[in-house]
Amino acid sequence: MARWSLRKEVAYPTRSAKILLRHGLLLFVATWCLIGCAESREVYKDRGDGWFEKGKYEEAIADYSKAIAVDPKDLSDNNWTIYRLRRCLARMV
Secondary structure (H helix, E strand, O other): OOHHHHHHOOOOHHHHHHHHHHHHHHHHHHHHHHHHHHHHHHHHHHHHHHHHOOOOOOHHHHHHHHHHHOOOHHHHHHHHHHHHHHHHHHOOO
């Protein structure tokens, strides 16, 4: 006669599954950070443009500087920001 067990079998992940899960989470977090950085750069640039149009150049300079600080090596995206930053400095003089 067979004995029935009330104990449930629990499947534990293998070592390779743990490694894949860890790398998958790392990839997800890295992608999320990159997307977040790109959005914050645009937010800073747009907010700086708003300050510039209102004539509040000190606030515009602060936001333009933050936009450039997100990725200072990306000159293709920072050219417009640098141009506006220089215009703010010229108008403050």
